[in-house]
Amino acid sequence: MRILLVDDEKEFVATLAERLGLRGITADWATTGEVALAKAAESDYDLAILDVKMPGISGLNLEKLMAQQHPRMKFIFLTGHGSASDYHSGIAENRVIDYLVKPVNIEALVAKMQAVLKS
């Protein structure tokens, strides 16, 4: 499984990628939507884990752009807000989005990743 982590908190994505690596999951990371799009164009990722609110391209917009370019890619959102509004903004477009609230339990994240990839 190849994963792309996108969050503007560099220490967060870098450390999470390292921990996923210790679990045998190859994870690249990016701190902006622009870099994430460039990485996705170069590599074949199965799943992208996206922060909802980021400078520049928001997580929700990044997901739309990536989904157009990589139709097989799956997505999980991470939010620091913990509110239903971000989640519902996905439902409003007749899509149910998978999300976790920060801080995340890595085992719960891995389980969510496996579930999303099987869906």
Added chain:
Amino acid sequence: MTLPAEIVGTAGLEFFGRISASISHEIRNALAVINEHAGLLEDMTLMAEKGVPLDPGRLKRTAGAVLKQVQRVDGIVKTMNRFAHSVDEPLKRVDLAETVELIVRLFARFAAVRQVGLSPESPLTSVSVATRPFQLQNLIGLCLDYAMQSAGAGGTVKLSIAPLPEGGADIRFAGLPVSALTEAPLTGEVAQALLGATRAVVSLRAESGELILRLPAKIEGVS
């Protein structure tokens, strides 16, 4: 018809909620970083139990990263605490430099999301005014919203304070492209009510790309 006092009250609650939500988001981000570093320490411990040697340099860096995030949260909480106490006294004498610095800190995340820089003059000129502190913060926040919108992604809003000869001061929001200053600032009913509550006047100086918030030395009821 909604009375100005009601508008100011409702706007104040919205402002407080917006700032609180932003701060909780910032704290969650810091906690998420701490969580990953703590998890990494746990991972390294489990690996050590299986015979993988511990790297003291890595342990030291990880512990240092946790301490840095704790200091970050401490700073966020101190800022939040100052903001929360701004409603303690409805009328009070305040230092504009401290007020502007506080609002800049509270708006750092909003600016980052918009990819706008906030650059207060260093040091800001200290000017004391007798005012409604919370409504003034709300008003400065509205001015910053307008300035950030005008500056656009990649722009920088420069903030300064200029004392007036008759007392009071101008808070200047500079660095706004002339081409973006097409709409009159702060024309909505909330802004008008806040301007009335603080006896402030807002104006645009298009030729120099500035939004100016003029504040009187004092408003009635404050010594």
